[in-house]
Amino acid sequence: MNFNSKLTYWYSVYKRDLPWRATKDPYKIWLSEIILQQTQIRQGIPYYLKFIEHYPSVFDLAKASEDMVLKDWQGLGYYSRARNLHKTAIFVAKELNGIFPENYKDLLALKGVGDYTASAIASICFEEKTAVVDGNVYRVLSRFFGIDTPINTTQGIKEFKTVATSLLPNKNIGDYNQAIMEFGAQQCKPKSPDCSKCPFSMDCVAFNTGRIPELPVKLKKIKIKKKYFNFLVVQSKDQKTILEQRTSNGIWQNLYQFPLVETSKPETILDLNLKIEQNINKNLTIDSIALYNKKDIVHKLSHQELHIKFWIIKTSSTLKDGIKWSKISKFAVPVVIDRFIREFQL
Numbered sequence: 001m002n003f004n005s006k007l008t009y010w011y012s013v014y015k016r017d018l019p020w021r022a023t024k025d026p027y028k029i030w031l032s033e034i035i036l037q038q039t040q041i042r043q044g045i046p047y048y049l050k051f052i053e054h055y056p057s058v059f060d061l062a063k064a065s066e067d068m069v070l071k072d073w074q075g076l077g078y079y080s081r082a083r084n085l086h087k088t089a090i091f092v093a094k095e096l097n098g099i100f101p102e103n104y105k106d107l108l109a110l111k112g113v114g115d116y117t118a119s120a121i122a123s124i125c126f127e128e129k130t131a132v133v134d135g136n137v138y139r140v141l142s143r144f145f146g147i148d149t150p151i152n153t154t155q156g157i158k159e160f161k162t163v164a165t166s167l168l169p170n171k172n173i174g175d176y177n178q179a180i181m182e183f184g185a186q187q188c189k190p191k192s193p194d195c196s197k198c199p200f201s202m203d204c205v206a207f208n209t210g211r212i213p214e215l216p217v218k219l220k221k222i223k224i225k226k227k228y229f230n231f232l233v234v235q236s237k238d239q240k241t242i243l244e245q246r247t248s249n250g251i252w253q254n255l256y257q258f259p260l261v262e263t264s265k266p267e268t269i270l271d272l273n274l275k276i277e278q279n280i281n282k283n284l285t286i287d288s289i290a291l292y293n294k295k296d297i298v299h300k301l302s303h304q305e306l307h308i309k310f311w312i313i314k315t316s317s318t319l320k321d322g323i324k325w326s327k328i329s330k331f332a333v334p335v336v337i338d339r340f341i342r343e344f345q346l
Contacts, residue, residue: 004167005169007176008169008179010179010183010187011175011178011179011183014182014187015178015179016182020048025125026100026102026121026125026126029120029124029125030088030100030113030117030121031051033116033117033120033121034081034085035047038077038078039077044076047072047076050072054072058098059098062090062094063093066083066254067254067331069082069086070082070332071330071331073085074332074333074338079251079252079254079255081112085112087111088110088112088113092110100125102122102126103126103128104118104130105118107122115133115161116132116133119133119177120132123174123176123177124177128173129168129173130165131161131165131177132164132177133161135184136181136182136184136188137160137164137180139190140180140184140188141163142160142206142215143204143205143206143207143212143216144200145163145205146206146209146215147215148215150217150218153219164180191213195212221303224303225303225304227262227264228264228265228306229261229262229306229308229309230308230311231258231260231310231311231340232258232259232260232311233312234258234315234322235312235313235315236316236318238318238319238322240323241258241328242259242319242322243256243258243328243333244257245257251301251304255332255334256331256333257333257334266307284315285315285317286313286314287314287315288312288313288314289314291309291310292312292340293308293310297309297336299336306336308336310340310344
């Protein structure tokens, strides 16, 4: 039995029952793939089901406002995925009459769709002979063949794509692609895989040379930058607060937040007092300022580490453009702010 036959047999026995595996609808496959980018399946399933319920078709998703989509996405992180999801839905609905492209090349032209996602949709929905290469596939191939080319380099990306393509069967491409991803997720795990139950252990280079923990190879990331976020949580006597939308590029674009003082080092109340007026700019009469969380909330992102403090600012001033506390849960906010709101309102 060759590699792909053995793999698809394993898949037929051990595959998980996942909601998007019961369909070949390109809208649903596309939706699942975007949600699962940089998201574990266990976390992604409730979001997938919610999006299918709220937006049963690409037309429904296209009709929604970006704020609605961001709110439904809240907690998944990497919000550019949600913005691109919405833009692509609008494009497919309006420019393509709701019909997704049926080949890898045209799928790749959609916003937010890269090599992996285009390959997944093209193979699963249309049986196009194109290989998927995600983190699970990198791990399986690097270990089985003993490939130590770093997976996050141009050379590595090309090499693994070539190897993955050479292994494709002549039919049932979608099942094979799902099989190799599932095998990496369930059997050839990142840490402590049970190689005694692996159908490939006899031929696996990494297993036979004791290199399982070393592969795949990935070059170290750039140094993580530390930033200090001080959110100014205004409380007026008429039960209103201030929210602002992040319109600049970068993290949390178009999400809402409390007024922010961003610094390169920790702030004290004395330091903060000097910056409040220019950041809130509401001519507030400040009655009191208190630090809500004595210990920084550390929010880790791929390229930076945020140290977050929430400062409670009570004011006797009237907030003419303020938002009632009872309404703020309707706004799409970063997950760290959502957690604060839920806790603070208890």
